[in-house]
Amino acid sequence: MNFDERIPQSAIDVVAQHINQRNNKQYGISIISIPDNPETPHYFEIVPFSEIDNLDWRVYAIDGSQNSHSFYNGLTIAMYRGGYVCFQSGKQIRMNDLDDPIVLGQAYTPDNILVTCEDHLYAIYNELLTLPPVKAFLDFLGDTPENIFPYTADTLVAASTSALLSFCQEILEWSLVFEIACRPEIQPYDFILRDGTLRSLNIKQKYLVQLAELLAEKKIVLLAITKNSPIKMELSYTFRQIDNYLQEQLKPQYPFRHPDPGSQKLCCWFEIPETILAASYGRSGGMFTRKALTGGRGIGLFFAARLDYVEKLQNYDWVITDLSMLDIIPGIQSGDLNRDIQTIEAIHFHLTRLTQEHYILGYPYPLVEAHNFVTLKSDFKEEVINRVKQSMYLSQRMDNVDIENMFLDIHSRF
Secondary structure, eight states, X not given: OOGGGGSOHHHHHHHHHHHHHHHTOOOOOOSSOOTTOTTSOEEEEOOOGGGTTOSOOEEEEEEEEEEEEEOTTSOEEEEEEEEEEEEETTEEOOOSOOOOSSOOSEEEOOSOOEESSHXXXXXXXXXXXXXXXXXHHHHHHTSOHHHHOSSOHHHHHHXXXXXXXXXXXXXXXXXXXXXXXXXXXXXXXXXXXXXXXXXXXXXXXXXXXXXXXXXXXXXXXXXXXESOOHHXXXXXXXXXXXXXXXXXXXXXXXXXXXXXGGGOOEEEEEEOOHHHHHHHHOGGXXXXXXXXXXXXXXXXXXXXXXXXXXXXXXXXXXXXXXXXXXXXXXXXXXXXXXOOXXXXXXXXXXXXXGSOOGGGTTSOHHHHHHHHHHOOOTXXXXXXXXXXXXXXXXXXXXXXXXXHHHTOOGGGGO
């Protein structure tokens, strides 16, 4: 029997129907900009390519990664890591004190990567709390892990190794936001970019607000960006409508500053309405998408943005940005929910300085570099195992046959 024959065609048809329905949902979003309404598209001219590096600012980009592999004898290699890179005037600048001409970013990787029993999982959790950026972040928050985190070590260990690694990775990433904010060279209006969102299921909201307040006080701009979001499926029809209007009607009459037609690009942003958030995340995502600093899970406000243009790939070049509410709703803590349209416009305008690299048009290249810097790629298993084998042979004087049997992957024999 072929694999295809084991999947009922009715199941395939249901999937196709669901995708088609969501891909063509109409939410009635106006394609015409209304200046004072952030939930309508706001169009603007991209920063000319020749000027993208003219602004003397620093852009920090944070990312993390995790990976694990289990062997037939109950031995598991489990790792997570997090790190960041920094760019200024289009060039990467050093964030570490290493004497390495290539590795310029700052990364943190734990020592506890071996799991053979439950105690080793607790060791991974406990080591997280002692990593320098995490310890400094917890000291800043001024509370115990039991109060800051919604999950205890017992809950995480009982869940799965993957759940524990995901938790550790995210806590490390948020700690790196704090570390960057405390770096001596940081200046007002520098950007800190995260991959993903400004929401967390692993840190209670009031502590994220405490971090956001520090950043707002220092005038550091924090935001998160992702190309992968259920919001994009809900907005597929809207994206097509906006793109068609922009290309066919707005662009021919737009007063571009740049005279070269090949460089005349229009960008766009708009705030995601609550109806779309509800459809994207469902009932379980209510706290995740709440537009408030209490009763929710984050400190951000979702926007859809097109920061460059790729012909015939309309959905591809849209991203979801998550901007700190304290940056764009300056009166939110006193009950004034009016959006600062000029600040939202400025943030997205300056992001276009980072989105014109040919290999990933529309997405900030510092985040691409951060991802490449920290990601534990699929070959991490081979690298780690080979190094452990070498150490077992050289420093522990173990027999080669015993070493090879220790790391036998039984599935590879089938």
